[in-house]
Amino acid sequence: MSLLEKFSRLGTDNAPGQELRQKTDGLQLRGDVLPGTPVDFSHGDVDAFTPTPGAFESFAEGVRKGGAQAYTEYRGAAAIRADLAEKLAQFTGAPVDATDGMILTPGTQGALFLAVAATVSRGDKVAIVQPDYFANRKLVEFFEGEILPVQLDYLGAQAEAGLDLNQLEDAFRQGARVLVFSNPNNPTGAVYSAAEIGQIAALAQSYGVTVIVDQLYSRLRYSGSDYTHLRAAGIGAENVITIMGPSKTESLSGYRLGVAFGAPKLIERMEKLQAIVSLRAAGYSQAVFSTWFSEPEGWMAERIRLHQAIRDDLLARFDAAGMPARVPQAGSYLFPRLPKLEVAPGEFVRILRQQAGVSVTPGTEFSPHTAHSVRLNFSQDHRAALHAVERMIELARRYGA
Amino acid sequence: MSLLEKFSRLGTDNAPGQELRQKTDGLQLRGDVLPGTPVDFSHGDVDAFTPTPGAFESFAEGVRKGGAQAYTEYRGAAAIRADLAEKLAQFTGAPVDATDGMILTPGTQGALFLAVAATVSRGDKVAIVQPDYFANRKLVEFFEGEILPVQLDYLGAQAEAGLDLNQLEDAFRQGARVLVFSNPNNPTGAVYSAAEIGQIAALAQSYGVTVIVDQLYSRLRYSGSDYTHLRAAGIGAENVITIMGPSKTESLSGYRLGVAFGAPKLIERMEKLQAIVSLRAAGYSQAVFSTWFSEPEGWMAERIRLHQAIRDDLLARFDAAGMPARVPQAGSYLFPRLPKLEVAPGEFVRILRQQAGVSVTPGTEFSPHTAHSVRLNFSQDHRAALHAVERMIELARRYGA
Structure with a gap:
């Protein structure tokens, strides 16, 4: 395999955190921008969930x-x-x-x-x-x-x-x-x-x-x-x-x-x-x-409790909107399926970022068969994450088929 | 190339810092151990030359x-x-x-x-x-x-x-x-x-x-x-x-x-x-x-002056001992050639560590033609480095052909 080929297969345009380098021109937006705290679901928010005490x-x-x-x-x-x-x-x-x-x-x-x-x-x-x-x-x-x-x-x-x-x-x-x-x-x-x-x-x-x-x-x-x-x-x-x-x-x-x-x-x-x-x-x-594995008593249990609360709130929203997702048993990822849209899923992901300040990772990154899903890392500020998902659902309605 | 082959070529036994993992049995030592502060010339000593002010x-x-x-x-x-x-x-x-x-x-x-x-x-x-x-x-x-x-x-x-x-x-x-x-x-x-x-x-x-x-x-x-x-x-x-x-x-x-x-x-x-x-x-x-490139006024000049002083002292010792080295124009590496020895250079490197507490990197790491040289990173405590080189020269004499 030539180096050209090898590196052209190593696409990172949709990789988490690389959105800064993406072009957003040419998107046809429907309706107004949806205001709200921008949420980057492509990775966890270490300001919302801070590092283990004593790490520094x-x-x-x-x-x-x-x-x-x-x-x-x-x-x-x-x-x-x-x-x-x-x-x-x-x-x-x-x-x-x-x-x-x-x-x-x-x-x-x-x-x-x-x-x-x-x-x-x-x-x-x-x-x-x-x-x-x-x-x-x-x-x-x-x-x-x-x-x-x-x-x-x-x-x-x-x-x-x-x-x-x-x-x-x-x-x-x-x-x-x-x-x-x-x-x-x-x-x-x-x-x-x-x-x-x-x-x-x-x-x-x-x-x-x-x-x-x-x-x-x-x-x-x-x-x-x-x-x-x-x-x-x-x-x-x-x-x-x-x-x-x-x-x-x-x-x-x-x-x-x-x-x-x-x-x-x-x-x-x-x-x-x-x-x-x-x-x-x-x-x-x-x-x-x-x-590591020496966190203060109860620290991990509390972290899990807080994540579980966010998980359950987001899952309820996606469920009500007809966007099925597996109930995550561990970790902080959610992988809901988008409803039928009049735009391609990849375009929807870009629209979502531009029109609602919400970054998610396209499902194509994980399997060729999951193009209609997106990944969210819900290790975020609880209220901001909830509101961001509501904006996402509203846009799914606007661009729905 | 098979993985086995590929990784067998990637030897790190003599790589700087890996000496801890080396076996030292089977060495035939001549004479007593040479006491002195152990010096690891395989890399610089960040305790002797401390990090840039403000880095932490x-x-x-x-x-x-x-x-x-x-x-x-x-x-x-x-x-x-x-x-x-x-x-x-x-x-x-x-x-x-x-x-x-x-x-x-x-x-x-x-x-x-x-x-x-x-x-x-x-x-x-x-x-x-x-x-x-x-x-x-x-x-x-x-x-x-x-x-x-x-x-x-x-x-x-x-x-x-x-x-x-x-x-x-x-x-x-x-x-x-x-x-x-x-x-x-x-x-x-x-x-x-x-x-x-x-x-x-x-x-x-x-x-x-x-x-x-x-x-x-x-x-x-x-x-x-x-x-x-x-x-x-x-x-x-x-x-x-x-x-x-x-x-x-x-x-x-x-x-x-x-x-x-x-x-x-x-x-x-x-x-x-x-x-x-x-x-x-x-x-x-x-x-x-x-x-970086924003160090306090005069800090780099002083660091260079101190390294140059060590360089010159070590070079003088090697020169007197008939171990020729290039005068380094930059950096903190010295690459003297060993005199003729009755042991193989790789064995001498192991002896040096065991008998004199001095670690150097064998010349074979750098070229197949420099087996008779060793590399020293002289970014060290000045006195300790000088004494370590004196021990090295003494051992070169003991094992000399």
């Missing part, structure tokens, strides 16, 4: 520590890894090897990039869930892998995420060597059931497939939702890489921290690559990991 | 700014780019396009990775200087480019860096599409003369070659040394990417900041790729750019 102080402590904190091993400072390994073993229910089975990265994006690079090369078949986080697909394409899509029926029975397990086995049978997926699913908030995770583990085990599971939002779980960690579900330790990070849930995105843990053979490759990609997660930022 | 306060200001600073465009916050573009245009003597011709990255390593990825794909021929920063070679290998080496006679006449311009033209004639090099040269500290830069520009222009120039150390220049910026030397703006960063010179490595500026077409590719590699340079860290 930990960073400052890292700066005071000086050289030892600025220059760490490429995989991150040993003491920080040792502390994290215990916490992550407890959280996920399976042992974590601090010395050889863990790497600290610049954000979970950094971890995902390294994990895909360590497992996928030209022509390798890779199973990708549809819909799922857009970078999964883009990374496989960048490394010239071949994507075997597996559908997620996320609007079906809510007791399961809705993965088509027959299609998954077909993909493995056709030679997929790697499966990449997020749990909870991004963009729908679906959490895979114990049965689904068990079967993914069993299939991966029997076909010798490596699984990269992005569990970024696995701490932000709503009442009544169970969660099964793949790495503790009977899959061989050498066949799974788990990715997490103190990011969205903890509003620590500004520090760019992630962690991947699992198969030492793959972690070793990831470290070798990190050495030429970015050397290491920013040394001083690594110190912020000390606050 | 700028970071804190970024955290206070909240969401707007945590989530920036992938290429970095627009206001920070605008400010930087002016400063870099003034420093380099050619205009910088803040909107389309600049990207902020996680460290200069991040910029280098993106620049090589944006220009080199499988089978592309790439001219690489020997010796030069080891990541240049590793990056080209990772993207399966073919390396055409160009020698640098850095121990020759000191008025030139010593690039073999005939060999460079040969490489271009043989079809090299990209040249990657550092100026000042890492590991030798050689600065390319105005004539050399002019000829590189002219050759690149006439053969349509893209040049990636890593100018990381171009601010730390010793008295009497001129510096010519390639981008202001007659090369087409569409053919050059310049990489810099507030890192070693300013002791800001712990924040992981870099910047690439130049050809908009390539910067656009780099941003697309950054979106799946790490999203962006850590949002809060970006705020630290405000201190």
Whole structure:
């Protein structure tokens, strides 16, 4: 594949946060602008939900520590890894090897990039869930892998995420060597059931497939939702890489921290690559990991309660407007389907931004089959988010077919 | 190339900072351990040379700014780019396009990775200087480019860096599409003369070659040394990417900041790729750019004076011990040649660490022809560095052939 081709497939025009670079000319607006506080649903609002208490102080402590904190091993400072390994073993229910089975990265994006690079090369078949986080697909394409899509029926029975397990086995049978997926699913908030995770583990085990599971939002779980960690579900330790990070849930995105843990053979490759990609997660930022899984008593429960309240209010609005969405069991994403419109969905997204000050991410980023949906990160100011969704519904009416 | 092969070529065992992970068993030590403050010459000591005044306060200001600073465009916050573009245009003597011709990255390593990825794909021929920063070679290998080496006679006449311009033209004639090099040269500290830069520009222009120039150390220049910026030397703006960063010179490595500026077409590719590699340079860290090129009056001059004093003391010791080195005109690297030894150079490097508490980077990292040299980053405590070099010379004597 030529570089021209390779990079033309790496479109970021609709990627969250890139709207600033978009052109808005040529839009035919119907009626007046809808006033209201602009809301950028393309990512969470760290001003509405502020960082973990003590995060900045930990960073400052890292700066005071000086050289030892600025220059760490490429995989991150040993003491920080040792502390994290215990916490992550407890959280996920399976042992974590601090010395050889863990790497600290610049954000979970950094971890995902390294994990895909360590497992996928030209022509390798890779199973990708549809819909799922857009970078999964883009990374496989960048490394010239071949994507075997597996559908997620996320609007079906809510007791399961809705993965088509027959299609998954077909993909493995056709030679997929790697499966990449997020749990909870991004963009729908679906959490895979114990049965689904068990079967993914069993299939991966029997076909010798490596699984990269992005569990970024696995701490932000709503009442009544169970969660099964793949790495503790009977899959061989050498066949799974788990990715997490103190990011969205903890509003620590500004520090760019992630962690991947699992198969030492793959972690070793990831470290070798990190050495030429970015050397290491920013040394001083690594110190912020000390606050992770050590939040003040009740802090996470309150954060979950507040998000659940926003989720329920927005879902009620979308439901009343005939815009169906999966009830997210975890995370802060909502993925409603737009009603029939007289404009293309992509155009509606641009209109929405220009006429109502509301930014959402088009469904085409997540699957070719979800062009009529949009993703909202509802980690926002509650009132502003509610009002923004009301403006969105009003515009869906104006442009409705 | 299989993944196994690809990653086995990406060795990091001797990479700076990775010594912690090395095995030291099986070494046959001669005589006693040499006591003294351990010195890690593999990178600078940010405790000896502390970060730019105000850096931490700028970071804190970024955290206070909240969401707007945590989530920036992938290429970095627009206001920070605008400010930087002016400063870099003034420093380099050619205009910088803040909107389309600049990207902020996680460290200069991040910029280098993106620049090589944006220009080199499988089978592309790439001219690489020997010796030069080891990541240049590793990056080209990772993207399966073919390396055409160009020698640098850095121990020759000191008025030139010593690039073999005939060999460079040969490489271009043989079809090299990209040249990657550092100026000042890492590991030798050689600065390319105005004539050399002019000829590189002219050759690149006439053969349509893209040049990636890593100018990381171009601010730390010793008295009497001129510096010519390639981008202001007659090369087409569409053919050059310049990489810099507030890192070693300013002791800001712990924040992981870099910047690439130049050809908009390539910067656009780099941003697309950054979106799946790490999203962006850590949002809060970006705020630290405000201190760059805005240091207190006289601060940089004093930093240069102190480094020059260390340089001269170490050079005098190496000279007296019969270990020739280029006099670095810029930067904080010294690259002396070891005398004839009865142990292999790689073993001597391990002995040095175990018996004298002195870490250096083996010359094989920089070129296959410099196995008998080692690199020292002399941005260290002056007394400790001097004593460490004395221990090194004593061991060279003990193990001498």
